[in-house]
Amino acid sequence: xxxxxxxTGGVTxxxxxxxxxxxxxxxxxxxGFRVTIQKLDPYINVDPGTLxxxxxxxxxxxxxxxxxxxxxxxxxxxxxxxxxQANNVTTGRIYQTVINRERAGDFLGxxxxxxxxxxDEIKRxxxxxxxxxxxxxxxxxxxxxxxxxxxxxxxxxxxxxxWQLPDDDVAVIHLTLIPYLRAAKELKTKPTQHSVKxxxxxxxxxxxxxxxxxxxxxxxxxxxxxxxxxxxxxxxIEAMDAATIYEVPMMMLRERLDVICMxxxxxxxxxxxxxxxxxxxxxxxxxxxxxxxxxxxxKYIELQDAYKSILESFIHAGAMNEVTVKVVNVHxxxxxxxxxxxxxxxxxxxxxxxxxxxxxxxxxxxxxQYAREHxxxxxxxxxxxxxxxxxxxxxxxxxxxxxxxxxxxxxxxPVIDMMEEQKKITVIGGTMRLGAYPCxxxxxxxxEEIYGATxxxxxxxxxxxxxxxxxxxxxxxxxxxxxVNPDTGLVEIMEIPGHPFFxxxxxxxxxxxxxxxxxxxxxxxVAAAKKYNEEKNATKxxxxxxxxx
Ligand code: GLN
Numbered sequence: 001x002x003x004x005x006x007x008t009g010g011v012t013x014x015x016x017x018x019x020x021x022x023x024x025x026x027x028x029x030x031x032g033f034r035v036t037i038q039k040l041d042p043y044i045n046v047d048p049g050t051l052x053x054x055x056x057x058x059x060x061x062x063x064x065x066x067x068x069x070x071x072x073x074x075x076x077x078x079x080x081x082x083x084x085q086a087n088n089v090t091t092g093r094i095y096q097t098v099i100n101r102e103r104a105g106d107f108l109g110x111x112x113x114x115x116x117x118x119x120d121e122i123k124r125x126x127x128x129x130x131x132x133x134x135x136x137x138x139x140x141x142x143x144x145x146x147x148x149x150x151x152x153x154x155x156x157x158x159x160x161x162x163w164q165l166p167d168d169d170v171a172v173i174h175l176t177l178i179p180y181l182r183a184a185k186e187l188k189t190k191p192t193q194h195s196v197k198x199x200x201x202x203x204x205x206x207x208x209x210x211x212x213x214x215x216x217x218x219x220x221x222x223x224x225x226x227x228x229x230x231x232x233x234x235x236x237i238e239a240m241d242a243a244t245i246y247e248v249p250m251m252m253l254r255e256r257l258d259v260i261c262m263x264x265x266x267x268x269x270x271x272x273x274x275x276x277x278x279x280x281x282x283x284x285x286x287x288x289x290x291x292x293x294x295x296x297x298x299k300y301i302e303l304q305d306a307y308k309s310i311l312e313s314f315i316h317a318g319a320m321n322e323v324t325v326k327v328v329n330v331h332x333x334x335x336x337x338x339x340x341x342x343x344x345x346x347x348x349x350x351x352x353x354x355x356x357x358x359x360x361x362x363x364x365x366x367x368x369q370y371a372r373e374h375x376x377x378x379x380x381x382x383x384x385x386x387x388x389x390x391x392x393x394x395x396x397x398x399x400x401x402x403x404x405x406x407x408x409x410x411x412x413x414p415v416i417d418m419m420e421e422q423k424k425i426t427v428i429g430g431t432m433r434l435g436a437y438p439c440x441x442x443x444x445x446x447x448e449e450i451y452g453a454t455x456x457x458x459x460x461x462x463x464x465x466x467x468x469x470x471x472x473x474x475x476x477x478x479x480x481x482x483x484v485n486p487d488t489g490l491v492e493i494m495e496i497p498g499h500p501f502f503x504x505x506x507x508x509x510x511x512x513x514x515x516x517x518x519x520x521x522x523x524x525x526v527a528a529a530k531k532y533n534e535e536k537n538a539t540k541x542x543x544x545x546x547x548x549x
Contacts (some may be wrong), residue, residue, distance in 0.1 A: 001167045002130030003265045005139045006158050006205070010146045011177040013210045015249075016473075018071035020175055020239065021141045022078040023249040026205040027258035029079055030249075030273035032115045033136045037075040038069075038087040040122070041143040042150035046092040050429050053119050058307025061511055062087070065435025070308045071141065071513070075399035077312055078249070080514045089125045091150060097121055114153055122157035131280065146174070146199045168266030174199060175239075178213040178221070187215055190224050192217075192280035196229040207264045210237045210257065215538075244315070246282060246515060249275070260286050276515050282321040291324045292529040295344055297367050298353035299360035300327035307353055309510035310381070315527040316518035325526055328408035335363030340370045348536070349377040352384030354461075354508065358407045365391045377528040379521065382462050385494060385504025386416045389466055392479045392496075397470075406464050417467045419490070425463075433460050437485055439492040439507070445482035446503055447493045450524040456483075458492070458507035465506065466491035501528035524534025 007021045017041070045051060048059050049067030060073040066085035074256045075083055098121050102112050130138040142158070144151040162170050176192040196206060209231055211217060217225075217238040226233040237255045242248050252258065253273065294314065300306035310329060328347065335343050344350065350371045352364050364384070368391040371378035380388045386404055393402035393415045401408075404416035425431045441447045441454045448454060448475055469490060471481060483493030483505070496502040505521065513519035533537035 001169065002127075002135050003137050003267075004126065004130060004161065004165065005137060005171045005261060005265075006159070007139065007141045007173045007175060008146055008155065008199060008204070009142070009144070010199065011191045013145050013152070015175050016175055016239075016245075017141050017143075017175050018074045019245050019248050020173070020210055020252070021139050022216070023139075024073045024173075024257055024261065025075065025139050026078045026249040026275075026278070027253055027273055028137055029263075030275045030278070031258065031262075032274075033268050034134065035079065035085050035137045035139065036081070036083070036135045036138040037072075037079070038083075038089070038129060039071050039075075039141045039143060040125070040154050041069055041090040042148065043090055043143075043153060044092045044095070045090060046096055047088070047090060049264060053300045053306035054303055057303065057459070058308045058366045058437045060309065061434055061459050061508065063436045063459065064507075065459075067430060067434065067461070069143070070305060073312070074245070076315060076317075076512075077514045080516045086125075086129055091124075091153070093123070094118060094121050094153075104251055118153050119157045121158060121270050122154055122405040123161055127364070131404060146195055146202075146342070152202070152316070155199070155204055158202060161207055168227065169207065171261055171264040172204060172206045173208045173210055173261070175210045175212065178217065178225075179210045180213065180215045185220055187217065189221060189228065192225060193228045198228075201225045201317070207231065208235045208237060208257070208260055210239050212239050214241055216240065216376075234263075244285060246278075246285065246304045246315070247477075249278065252284070260431045269387065272339060279516050281316075281319050285315065286324055288318065288324040290530065290533070291326055292318075292348040292526060292533050293322075293328055293346055294325050294349045294351055294526075294529060295327045295329045295330045295347040295367075296337070296351050296353055297332050297364055299332050299355055300353075301331055308534070309508070309513070310351070313432060313510040313513035313519050313522040314511050314526065316515060317522035319529075320523045321530055322517050322525045323526065323530055325529075332360035332367070333361035337366055340366050343367075343377070344370055347376065348533040349379065352378075352380045352504075353385055354382035354384065356406075359406055369395055372496065372499065375500050376487065376534075377525060377532055378499070378503070379501075379525045380504030381510065382508060383508060385506050386464060386466075388502075388504040389415050389474075389479075389494060392474065392477075393470065396479070397473055398476055403465055404435060405533065413470070414469050415470050416464050418463055419465045422463045426439065432463050437492075438487070440486040441493070442480070445480070445493075446497070447482040448497050450503075450520050452520070455486075458505070459511045460507045466494065470528065480549070492497060500532070501525065523537075 009017045027037045047067045058070045059066045063082045066082045068088035072083045128366040142154045225236045314325040364387040393399045399413040401411035402415045403411035403416045436457045454476040481491045482495045494504045509521040
C-alpha cells in the first residue's frame with residue numbers, strides 16, 4: 001500500500017510548491033523509498049499543450065508524449081526518474097473523462113454532480129499511481145492557491161481521502177508565505193493564519209506548514225504559527241529563499257521536513273539519506289572554475305519560465321564542466337544583418353531556441369549565419385535546427401527563398417515541411433509528434449562523439465521536419481544528417497563537420513537532462529563554449545602583454 005502526501009499552497013501563487021514537493025521527494029528517495037510526484041492543475045484546458053508560453057511557461061513533454069506542466073520537469077530533474085501522463089491531470093481532463101462516461105451511459109440515469117462524480121474521478125487519479133504497486137509514496141501537488149474557486153473540488157477530494165484512508169497513510173503539507181515588513185522589521189504570520197483557517201473550513205487540516213520567508217523564522221514565530229494553526233512547533237518548517245533550487249533539498253533536510261513527514265505517515269524506521277551524487281553536483285555548482293556566456297536566441301525571453309528546461313540543462317552541464325553558464329537573452333525580433341555582430345559580441349556559444357510561428361524568425365536566421373561563419377559554437381533545438389537548415393539552404397545552397405512551410409506556405413524551396421501524417425490533422429490539442437522516438441546516429445559524427453552511442457532516444461514536440469528531397473544537396477555541400485529516425489527516415493540531427501561545433505536537433509534534449517544525468521548535448525556544447533572562450537582569451541593575452549611593453 002502506498003502512502004500519500006498532498007501539497008497545497010496558500011497566501012499567494014509562485015511560492016515554489018513544485019520545488020518543495022520535488023525536494024521532499026528527493027529526500028525520501030535518498031532514504032530508499034520509491035517516490036513519484038504528480039501535479040493536479042485546476043484549469044479547464046485538457047493539458048497545457050494549447051497554452052501560449054507567456055500564459056504558463058514551458059510545456060514539458062514526457063516519454064509517453066504527454067504535454068504537461070513544467071513542474072514535471074522539476075520532478076524528473078530532481079528524482080532522475082521518468083514521469084508520464086498519469087503524473088499531470090487538469091480539471092479539463094477530469095471533466096472530459098466524466099462527461100465521456102455520462103455520454104456512454106455509465107451513470108445509469110443519475111444526476112452527474114461535482115460531488116461525488118467529479119471528486120470521485122479526482123480521487124481515482126490521486127491514488128492511481130499509488131495503486132500501480134510501483135511506488136511507496138505518492139506526492140500530489142495541488143495547483144493554484146487555497147481559496148480559489150477552481151481548486152475547491154481538488155481540496156474536497158483531499159478531504160475525502162484524508163477521511164477514507166487510514167490516518168497514517170495521508171499527510172497534508174500547506175505551503176505559505178511569511179512576509180517581512182521592512183519598515184516594521186517584522187515577520188508577519190497573519191496571512192498564514194488566514195490561509196490555514198480557509199483550508200480548515202473546507203475540512204482539510206494540514207499536518208505540516210512550510211513557510212516561505214526572506215528572513216529566518218525564530219522559535220517564537222514558529223511557536224506562534226503552531227499555536228494559531230493547530231500543528232506541532234516541529235511541523236512548522238522554514239523555507240528561506242535559496243540561491244539555487246538545487247539547494248532546497250539540503251535546506252529541507254536541515255529543517256527535518258522528511259522526518260516530520262515520515263513520522264506523520266507512521267514510518268519510524270528509515271535509513272540515513274544517500275545524497276552523495278547530489279552533494280557532489282552542488283559543490284561543483286557552488287565552486288566553478290570559470291565562466292562561459294551563451295546567447296539564448298528566442299522570442300519568449302521576457303518570461304524565463306518559457307525556457308525552463310533549457311536553463312536548467314545549462315546548470316547541469318555547467319556543473320559537469322565546472323563552469324558557470326551565464327545565459328544572455330537575445331530577442332530574435334531585434335537582430336538584423338547590421339547589428340548581429342554587436343548583438344552577439346562576447347558570446348562563447350549560441351543556442352537558437354524552440355518556438356512556433358513567424359515572429360522573430362529573420363533574426364534567428366541572421367544569428368545562425370553569424371555563428372556558422374565565425375566558428376562560434378552553435379546549438380539549435382527544434383525550431384532552432386530548422387532555422388539552421390533554412391540559413392544553410394539560403395546562403396550556401398543558393399536557394400534564396402528557402403523556408404519552412406510553417407512560415408511561408410508558398411515557398412519555392414520548402415526545406416522544412418509539414419510531416420505527412422500531420423497534413424490530415426485538424427485538431428490542435430495533443431496532435432503534434434510527441435514524446436520519445438529512437439534516433440540512429442552516424443558513425444564518426446559529432447553526434448556520435450557527444451552521445452558515445454549510435455542509437456539514442458529523445459523526446460519530440462513538433463509538426464514540421466527536414467524535407468528529405470533536399471538531403472543530397474545539403475550533404476554534398478557540407479551539412480550532414482548525422483541522426484535519423486530508423487523507422488521513418490525523418491531527420492533528427494543536422495551538423496556541419498568542418499565547424500568546431502555546429503549541431504541542430506529536431507528533438508528536445510533539454511527534457512531529459514537531470515542533476516544526476518545531464519544531457520550529453522548540453523554538456524558538450526558547454527565544453528565547446530569553454531574551449532572557444534579559452535582560445536579567445538589565449539589570443540588576447542599576447543596582445544595585452546604587447547600593450548604593456
Ligand atoms: N514550429 C516548429 C514545428 O512545429 C518547431 C517546434 C518546436 O520548436 N518545438 O515543427
